[in-house]
Amino acid sequence: MKIAVAGAGVVGLASAAGFAELGHTAICVDIDKEKIASLQRGVVPYYEPGLQELTLRNMAAGRMRFGTGIHEIPADTEVVIMAVGTPSDPDGDLSLTAFWAAADELADWIEKCACPAVVVAVKSTVPVGTADSLEEKLRMRLPPSESGRVDTASVPEFMREGSAVKDFFEPARLIIGSASAQTAERLTSLHAGLPGRVIFTDRRSAELSKLAANAFLAVKISFSNEVAVLCEQIGADYNDVAGVLGSDPRIGPHFLGAGLGFGGSCLPKDTRALVRFAERSGAPQTLVEAAIHVNRQRTERIAHKLEEALDNPGASTIALLGLAFKAGTDDMREAPSVRLMEELMRRFPGMELRAYDPASTEAARGIVPGQVRICRSAEEALRGADGAILVTEWPEFGKIRAIDFRNWMKRPIIWDGRNLLDADELNAHGVRCIGTGRPILRRIAFDENS
Numbered sequence: 001m002k003i004a005v006a007g008a009g010v011v012g013l014a015s016a017a018g019f020a021e022l023g024h025t026a027i028c029v030d031i032d033k034e035k036i037a038s039l040q041r042g043v044v045p046y047y048e049p050g051l052q053e054l055t056l057r058n059m060a061a062g063r064m065r066f067g068t069g070i071h072e073i074p075a076d077t078e079v080v081i082m083a084v085g086t087p088s089d090p091d092g093d094l095s096l097t098a099f100w101a102a103a104d105e106l107a108d109w110i111e112k113c114a115c116p117a118v119v120v121a122v123k124s125t126v127p128v129g130t131a132d133s134l135e136e137k138l139r140m141r142l143p144p145s146e147s148g149r150v151d152t153a154s155v156p157e158f159m160r161e162g163s164a165v166k167d168f169f170e171p172a173r174l175i176i177g178s179a180s181a182q183t184a185e186r187l188t189s190l191h192a193g194l195p196g197r198v199i200f201t202d203r204r205s206a207e208l209s210k211l212a213a214n215a216f217l218a219v220k221i222s223f224s225n226e227v228a229v230l231c232e233q234i235g236a237d238y239n240d241v242a243g244v245l246g247s248d249p250r251i252g253p254h255f256l257g258a259g260l261g262f263g264g265s266c267l268p269k270d271t272r273a274l275v276r277f278a279e280r281s282g283a284p285q286t287l288v289e290a291a292i293h294v295n296r297q298r299t300e301r302i303a304h305k306l307e308e309a310l311d312n313p314g315a316s317t318i319a320l321l322g323l324a325f326k327a328g329t330d331d332m333r334e335a336p337s338v339r340l341m342e343e344l345m346r347r348f349p350g351m352e353l354r355a356y357d358p359a360s361t362e363a364a365r366g367i368v369p370g371q372v373r374i375c376r377s378a379e380e381a382l383r384g385a386d387g388a389i390l391v392t393e394w395p396e397f398g399k400i401r402a403i404d405f406r407n408w409m410k411r412p413i414i415w416d417g418r419n420l421l422d423a424d425e426l427n428a429h430g431v432r433c434i435g436t437g438r439p440i441l442r443r444i445a446f447d448e449n450s
């Protein structure tokens with residue numbers, strides 16, 4: 001099948017390369033000329049495991065190429081996938097500025113190229129009703145007798161940054177929201193070869209499923225974080241509590257980790273969008289609102305813990321291990337690290353902050369407050385520090401030995417915001433490791449000679 005993908009972000013590129021690998025012919029277009037120039041040279045301009053190799057392989061096989069806009073899409077394309085960004089607008093709604101700009105270009109393209117029949121499948125996360133409006137917009141540009149040349153569908157995307165390629169090839173399920181049997185059939189053929197149950201539904205239900213799924217995950221995370229705070233207060237261990245919760249098949253083990261809260265390009269914006277949309281629709285989502293509220297408190301909580309443990313936090317040097325919103329990506333969008341740095345600087349003027357991330361050093365520039373020193377290694381960040389906060393669960397941080405923490409740091413105390421480290425092991429070797437959801441360590445007396 002001949003397909004086109006609008007948007008060469010993680011979702012667009014992984015989808016284009018993935019469908020090419022399945023044997024389809026794909027063109028991926030983006031208005032970001034630098035991004036396209038880089039991709040045409042065979043270089044994926046962001047960190048996403050496996051995507052570079054997948055892209056190169058399919059370019060070499062002649063199944064994948066790039067273009068600088070929708071106008072470059074060939075006229076015989078059967079499916080156009082919309083994967084442009086839909087960030088939050090200042091009110092918390094999903095901004096559809098890029099989406100409708102792309103839709104305008106698509107309308108020009110459909111009108112001019114007289115393509116015989118095209119399905120426009122929306123993968124971007126959008127407010128409910130967007131695929132309906134898109135269809136109306138595109139059909140209005142065609143003479144009534146030809147309006148059937150275009151049909152839209154909602155195929156919400158659930159891939160995760162850091163495992164986008166794996167998620168493309170091993171989806172838990174495929175959602176096809178369509179009003180037409182032929183469109184549903186065409187999209188089923190497009191996905192042929194992928195495992196996972198196909199769920200057919202209407203466009204609006206498909207669009208809502210995506211927002212509801214992310215909101216549910218956010219609620220699960222915030223619930224875990226609130227129980228973790230309770231554990232800290234009463235001296236219980238959240239890791240054990242989470243183990244018990246997760247072993248119940250009705251609950252499941254995922255998204256139960258306590259930590260610095262959710263961030264990234266999806267959960268924060270999609271939860272806000274659902275709340276806004278639900279408010280307008282007269283069905284407030286109070287649980288989701290509460291999850292957002294709890295999430296905001298996570299960075300205050302760790303700042304509070306620092307205050308409890310350090311004599312003079314404002315005169316301390318603190319190392320942040322990790323900046324990206326999660327391991328396996330360099331994405332800094334709505335990363336908890338940024339909220340944390342802002343909170344620490346607000347609460348403790350004078351605190352020296354250093355940060356290191358294995359992947360997002362470049363992405364962090366311009367996002368991280370200027371006062372924060374970006375380091376080239378964990379050792380550089382930790383040397384002489386009065387404390388460290390583990391922000392992102394990069395495996396390399398789990399490999400730092402107790403002796404290294406002790407040798408490098410002035411005071412080997414670590415707040416593990418992801419429960420990555422073996423706190424018992426580190427504590428046994430003279431490193432104070434304070435996990436999340438474990439009893440709060442109050443004022444620490446260090447034996448400077450130990």
Ligand code: NAD
Pocket residue numbers: 006007008009010011012029030031032035069070083084085086098099101102103105123124125126157158159160161265266
């Ligand atoms: P992104 O912002 O990284 O990339 C979007 C790309 O679209 C950009 O490169 C931009 O230049 C391009 N673009 C904008 N206007 C265009 C136009 N007129 N024509 C062609 N390209 C255009 O976005 P992303 O992270 O890949 O996400 C895309 C969508 O998928 C969003 O709606 C997002 O919410 C959703 N989603 C993202 C993820 C994720 O993990 N990132 C997962 C599931 C769903």
